[in-house]
Structure formats: C-alpha cells, structure tokens
Amino acid sequence: MSHEFTCRVYYEDTDLAGIVYYANYFKFIERARSEWVRAAGIDQKQLKDESGIVFAVRQVHADYLKPAAFDDILRVETALNTLTPARIVLSQAIWREEMQLFDSTVTLVCLDETGRPKRLPADICRRLQA
Template sequence: MTHRFPVHVYYEDTDLAGIVYYANYLKFIERARTEWVRDLGIDQTELKANEGIVFAVRRVEADYLMAAKFDDDLVVTTTLDTISGARIVLSQAVTRDKDMVFEAKVTLVALSETGSPARLPAILRRNLH
C-alpha cells in the first residue's frame, strides 16, 4: 500500500537561494505520515486520549538527492516496509514529476503516556495486514 501526499513549496519553505531548506523535508514527510495514519482510520488524538498511545520517530535515514525550489509541486509517497509489535518502518520519497528529490527510511515506535514502549494499536495492525 502506497500513500501519496501533495506538497506545494512556498516561499517560507526556502532559503535565500529559493531552495527548500533541508529540515523542511522532515516536515513534509511528517505531514504525509500524519495523513497516512488518518487514511488508515486512526484518529491520533483519540488514540492518545483513549489508549494513552502516541507515535514517535526513533530513527530517520535521509538522502537529499536534488534541490526542490520555490513554487515546485512535490509528492510525498509513504510505503510500509515492516511492522512488528511496537515498531513500523516506512520508506518515504519526495518527488517532483519523475525526479526523486529526497528519500528517507523512518522508524516509528508506539509509546505509552510514560514514554515506555507500547504495542501498536490493534486497528493499525489490522489495517496494515
């Protein structure tokens, strides 16, 4: 299952040269992950309130492949690589037309309110299998 999320590059996303500031790619892929989870039928606010579970990024491996610029239209694709009891590994890519601009491998973990590892919610596991 691949999720697609469009991103338009605004002036605020760029540096003086009009190139997307490197840290903003992390924001782009975070927004895409949020919408991916929402599209799986999970309300993260309710998940926290009802079950005390939140998601946290444990690891990001990122490759910046080419510059995106002001006014570009990008697409973030999110693909599930692996899932275990408390961990999800995703591949995320940012493209402009057919060009790969940025790619990342992101490891997410489920945490309890106290910050200790928690099992992934059943609805998430069910919707991903």
C-alpha cells in the first residue's frame, strides 16, 4: 500500500534550463513524507511536544531518471519498506502521469530533542504500518 501526494512544479523549482533543480526533488519527497505521516493520524508537532520524538533523514539513495519541468503535475508515491522502533525505510518515487522521473530510498531515524536515538512508541509503529 502506498500513499500519494500531488504537487505542481513552479517556476521557482526550476533552473536556467527550465527543468526542476536537482535538490528540489528532496523538497517534493519531504512534503510527501509529511503527508504520509499525517495520513497515518500522527501529528508530528504533538509527537515532539509529548514524547520528545522527531524524525531525521539518515540516508537517501536517489536516482534521477527523467527531468520534470515548469507547470508539470507530479505524483509522489511513498511506500513503507521497513519499520523498526528506531528506523523507518521508505521507497519514494516521483511520477508525471505514467512516467517515473525520480526514485529514492529514504532512511529515517527517530531522535529525541538532543539528537540521541529514541524508540517510537508501539502505537505510532502500528499507525505507520496500517
């Protein structure tokens, strides 16, 4: 089961060649991850305030397959690969209609407010797996 997030490419997302600047793909997948967590019924601000838990990107493997351009409508698909109480591994892909433009694997870790590893509560793990 995957989560879908749709966004439009704005002029500010592009470079001089009129294609999406490579770093902006990370913005698109970040927004999609935030919406994936929200769709699971998790309020990240509340999680931080009540449990002191935040998510941080530990590793990203990215493959740029085809360029996106100004005014494209993109679909970001997010799927859970692996979940442990301290680590989340996601597959994220960006599509324009039926053409895949970008593929990534993102590893998130759970940290406390001081940056130390912290385990996710069991109910949060269940929500993310649902």
